[in-house]
Amino acid sequence: xxxxxxxxxxxxxxxxxxxxxKSLELTPAKRRRLLWRLAKxxxxxxxxxxxxxQQTPDGVAWQKRKTKRKGKMLRNMPKLIRVREMPxxxxxxxxxxxxxxxxGQREVPAGTVGYAQQNGMTAxxxxxQSASSSGQTGPATLRQAxxxxxxxxKVRSGKRWKTPGFKEIQEKVSAAQAGLLIRKLExxxxxxxxxxxxxxxEFLGIGEDDFMKALARQLQAIGFGWDVNAQDM
Numbered sequence: 001x002x003x004x005x006x007x008x009x010x011x012x013x014x015x016x017x018x019x020x021x022k023s024l025e026l027t028p029a030k031r032r033r034l035l036w037r038l039a040k041x042x043x044x045x046x047x048x049x050x051x052x053x054q055q056t057p058d059g060v061a062w063q064k065r066k067t068k069r070k071g072k073m074l075r076n077m078p079k080l081i082r083v084r085e086m087p088x089x090x091x092x093x094x095x096x097x098x099x100x101x102x103x104g105q106r107e108v109p110a111g112t113v114g115y116a117q118q119n120g121m122t123a124x125x126x127x128x129q130s131a132s133s134s135g136q137t138g139p140a141t142l143r144q145a146x147x148x149x150x151x152x153x154k155v156r157s158g159k160r161w162k163t164p165g166f167k168e169i170q171e172k173v174s175a176a177q178a179g180l181l182i183r184k185l186e187x188x189x190x191x192x193x194x195x196x197x198x199x200x201x202e203f204l205g206i207g208e209d210d211f212m213k214a215l216a217r218q219l220q221a222i223g224f225g226w227d228v229n230a231q232d233m
Contacts, residue, residue, distance in 0.1 A: 009043075013211045020215065032085060033222050035092045039083045041221075042214030043094060046206035048078040057205035074117055074203055080110045081204075094204070120200030126193050140178035145169040148178060151185035 009017065017038070021031055046057060051074050055061050062073060080096045096110035140148070145166040153169070154161040164172075173181070183189070206214065 030222050032087055034218055036085055037218040037221055039092045039094055043206055044081050046210055047081060047203050050203045051075060051078055056202040057207045062201040063199040077203055116198055117201050118204055120198055122197045124193055124195050138175055139170045140173045140175050142166060144178035147182050
């Protein structure tokens with residue numbers, strides 16, 4: 001029976017794998033070992049490479065962040081990929097586990113985060129949800145402090161009014177208060193809902209050439225087809 005691998009193989013790669021498993025006289029144990037090694041050293045390794053290069057399996061650069069935040073995107077995601085053997089259906093499964101992701105007080109599974117990053121998503125956020133997830137019970141952020149100063153925020157100091165420093169604003173103004181003050185000083189109406197779009201940043205997957213090389217390499221690793229070359233597959 002031809003095996004199947006659950007992951008981000010495209011249809012043509014899956015066909016090559018099925019044809020190889022069907023044509024080669026592999027024992028069930030070697031077939032399972034090949035699937036596991038191809039997932040571990042082929043797909044997982046490719047995911048790490050995609051994140052390192054910040055591009056899709058086909059070599060297309062990911063869309064950059066719109067914020068000023070620096071550093072590589074999704075750098076921890078490949079560390080969460082797990083490989084599970086499924087001998088009852090002659091397959092292996094890739095899934096994400098761990099990560100300690102949260103949305104406010106609620107835990108978010110790594111698989112949910114990974115799916116959103118892989119495929120992109122659009123969500124409508126309410127002001128209440130935003131306040132809950134952003135932890136606005138804490139002090140004003142540095143970004144809020146900068147906006148308050150720029151908007152002309154002042155505090156009374158004796159009989160005079162002064163422009164407080166960033167540190168003083170963060171010590172005396174909460175994040176929720178800062179948000180309200182910013183809207184009033186800038187004259188912007190409070191939004192009740194808004195739409196957030198997360199662009200797809202495909203990290204799970206493997207290019208055609210890399211897949212053929214990985215398949216040939218793992219066939220050699222299990223002691224079958226020592227003379228198999230990627231170009232011969």
